[in-house]
Amino acid sequence: MVEKKDFRRVDKFIWELPKETRPDMRVPARIFASAEMLDSAFRDRTVEQLINTATLPGVLKYAMAMPDFHEGYGFPIGGVAAMDVRTGVISPGGVGYDINCGVRLLASHLEKEEVAPYLRDLTNALYRACPSGVGEPGRIRISPRELDELVVEGARWALKRGQAREEDLAHTEEEGTLPGADPSKVSARARERGGDQIGSLGAGNHFLEIDVVEEIYDPQVAKVFGLRENQIVVQIHCGSRGFGHQICDDYVKSLQTAVQKYGISIPDRELVCAPIDSPEGRAYYGAMACAVNYAFVNRQVLAMGVREAFRDVLQGKVRNWDLYQVYDVAHNIAKFEEHEIDGKRVKVCVHRKGATRAFGPGRPEVPKAYRDVGQPVLVPGSMGTESYVLVGTEKAMELSFGSTCHGAGRVMSRAQALKKIWGPDLKRELEEQGLVIRAGSTKGLAEEAPAAYKNVSQVVEVVHGAGLARKVARLRPLAVIKG
Amino acid sequence: MEGHREQDPGFEELPHTADVALRVWGRDLKELFVNAARGLAWLMANPEAVRPEKEVPLDLSAPDAETLLVTWLGELIYLNERDGTVFTEFDLEEVTPTHLRGTVRGGRTDEIRHFIKAATFSGLVIRPTERGLETTVTFDV
Numbered sequence A: 001m002v003e004k005k006d007f008r009r010v011d012k013f014i015w016e017l018p019k020e021t022r023p024d025m026r027v028p029a030r031i032f033a034s035a036e037m038l039d040s041a042f043r044d045r046t047v048e049q050l051i052n053t054a055t056l057p058g059v060l061k062y063a064m065a066m067p068d069f070h071e072g073y074g075f076p077i078g079g080v081a082a083m084d085v086r087t088g089v090i091s092p093g094g095v096g097y098d099i100n101c102g103v104r105l106l107a108s109h110l111e112k113e114e115v116a117p118y119l120r121d122l123t124n125a126l127y128r129a130c131p132s133g134v135g136e137p138g139r140i141r142i143s144p145r146e147l148d149e150l151v152v153e154g155a156r157w158a159l160k161r162g163q164a165r166e167e168d169l170a171h172t173e174e175e176g177t178l179p180g181a182d183p184s185k186v187s188a189r190a191r192e193r194g195g196d197q198i199g200s201l202g203a204g205n206h207f208l209e210i211d212v213v214e215e216i217y218d219p220q221v222a223k224v225f226g227l228r229e230n231q232i233v234v235q236i237h238c239g240s241r242g243f244g245h246q247i248c249d250d251y252v253k254s255l256q257t258a259v260q261k262y263g264i265s266i267p268d269r270e271l272v273c274a275p276i277d278s279p280e281g282r283a284y285y286g287a288m289a290c291a292v293n294y295a296f297v298n299r300q301v302l303a304m305g306v307r308e309a310f311r312d313v314l315q316g317k318v319r320n321w322d323l324y325q326v327y328d329v330a331h332n333i334a335k336f337e338e339h340e341i342d343g344k345r346v347k348v349c350v351h352r353k354g355a356t357r358a359f360g361p362g363r364p365e366v367p368k369a370y371r372d373v374g375q376p377v378l379v380p381g382s383m384g385t386e387s388y389v390l391v392g393t394e395k396a397m398e399l400s401f402g403s404t405c406h407g408a409g410r411v412m413s414r415a416q417a418l419k420k421i422w423g424p425d426l427k428r429e430l431e432e433q434g435l436v437i438r439a440g441s442t443k444g445l446a447e448e449a450p451a452a453y454k455n456v457s458q459v460v461e462v463v464h465g466a467g468l469a470r471k472v473a474r475l476r477p478l479a480v481i482k483g
Numbered sequence B: 001m002e003g004h005r006e007q008d009p010g011f012e013e014l015p016h017t018a019d020v021a022l023r024v025w026g027r028d029l030k031e032l033f034v035n036a037a038r039g040l041a042w043l044m045a046n047p048e049a050v051r052p053e054k055e056v057p058l059d060l061s062a063p064d065a066e067t068l069l070v071t072w073l074g075e076l077i078y079l080n081e082r083d084g085t086v087f088t089e090f091d092l093e094e095v096t097p098t099h100l101r102g103t104v105r106g107g108r109t110d111e112i113r114h115f116i117k118a119a120t121f122s123g124l125v126i127r128p129t130e131r132g133l134e135t136t137v138t139f140d141v
Helices: A035-040 A046-053 A112-129 A144-153 A155-160 A166-170 A188-194 A219-225 A241-261 A279-314 A394-399 A414-420 A423-432 A442-447 A456-466 B029-044 B065-083
Strands: A008-011 A014-017 A029-032 A063-073 A075-084 A102-111 A207-216 A231-238 A323-330 A332-341 A344-353 A376-379 A387-391 A436-439 A470-482 B011-014 B020-026 B054-061 B086-096 B099-107 B127-129 B132-140
Touching: A014 A046, A029 A046, A029 A456, A035 A456, A046 A063, A046 A075, A063 A456, A102 A112, A102 A279, A102 A376, A112 A207, A112 A231, A112 A279, A112 A436, A112 A470, A144 A155, A144 A188, A144 A279, A155 A166, A155 A279, A166 A323, A188 A241, A188 A279, A188 B065, A219 A387, A219 A470, A231 A279, A231 A470, A241 A279, A241 B065, A279 A323, A279 A332, A323 A376, A332 A394, A376 A456, A387 A456, A414 A442, A423 A436, A423 A442, A436 A442, A456 A470, B011 B029, B020 B029, B029 B065, B029 B086, B029 B099, B029 B132, B054 B065, B065 B086, B065 B099, B065 B132
Parallel strands: A029 A063, A436 A470
Antiparallel strands: A008 A014, A014 A029, A063 A075, A075 A344, A102 A231, A102 A323, A207 A231, A207 A470, A332 A344, A376 A387, A387 A470, B011 B020, B020 B132, B054 B099, B086 B099, B127 B132
């Protein structure tokens, strides 16, 4: 049983388990956390899952957990691992079921006071424009042939269909299109599950939020991102819906035989994997990239729904109702990137499961408008609590393959939350604080109660302190829409 | 657990920080699979509120018992997402470690508890016990 004393404190916020901790570890494991936060890693299977991640073939430097870590399946949530493309593996358990779950931030030209009289109408209009909840069809209908085009072209498909603007694409990770998508590797069942869900939020922790920029920490970078104090912004948090869930499900099953074929020993069957350069590994990547592109289109179509709702409610009442896109980030993904290891540029496959890319200044992957400062990193808080906009750093490139946290991170199970929190009470409490809420079910609200999560500000203090990203702005929610 | 107080429920919910996990047991593989499916129905909805109007025949194969269990639960999750059916009755004619054949019956209900994305392999091992077989299944929600 690994204990806190087995960790070596490398830095104020970096804790390392040597690779001798378990004989099958190939590299050490690192957790980014404050001393108090590290204690919570021993309350569930986070540490065991992180050690398991450190056993995968081709893993480079360290298996890492960001400070919003908690137990997942396969990798822990908050897990980051980079694999050597020549000797390493790709694992669906290192990406998760909701492939390219992520966050999009839209910014308005409006101040809080201009929107306040219309906040309730706006929330209702957003609820109608952006379908949420289980089994709700999405905003647009597509044929099976169009689905094949959509998953290859990603956001470019949305642009063609009048569901995007050029500048939205420029301000999306990978410009909204991950290369290498191969629809022939996607099952009929995944197509069926995903066919009618484009432009829908889904259930669980996914949400749409109207926020106000409450505080600016870095005025220079905030200006580059188009953010200012008291500004109204909108966050969209969702992923690839049933399409991505089915792709993960299909490959976790089919790769069970691949590990035997390639003689890979894994400590947990959810960590199944295949060599990156193998027919099985390429098939998973091709299918996963389809789900990544599906999710980019999903958030893009929802963004157009948000614009429509703003127009319908605010046109003629405010000076400019329009919204521009600040950025869109993925937090469940595997990607090929170049990183510097021991002074050499190396091509790696970075798995980020509940972790966000946080590239610093100068990287060609960062949109031109932001390249001098680094990419925006979007870190949503739990429902009703603050969210953060951060900026990627040079230090993240050295420490974590350019990765940082993705949110608050759960500390309480859904069952515990339901026992402790009564949905209608929570809704009333949040409304008394001035928050407008539209939710499909009050039980769903209780499961996502702020008390079930770590304090996002403490998580952000760790990544800021460790240098994995820097604070730019804090957002405060005014209205929340949930499935 | 509502609806199962009188008899051995065959499953119990275990704490999991983000997802949901069930410990499931049974005298043999067939009972283990039925109890896992009953547990899934209980996670999805109030099974008491379901009128089993719809019947679906199933014939599933997998390379080993754990993969077959994930395939079986995955099938019920898929059918639930497709048309909202929660399956509560399971008439399994044959369950071997690599093959399952039988009929499931279920219906729709408004008394929904969780939306289940998938049954995972996380820590999944079917173990022999004094009473028969036991396993823990983690579901992604």
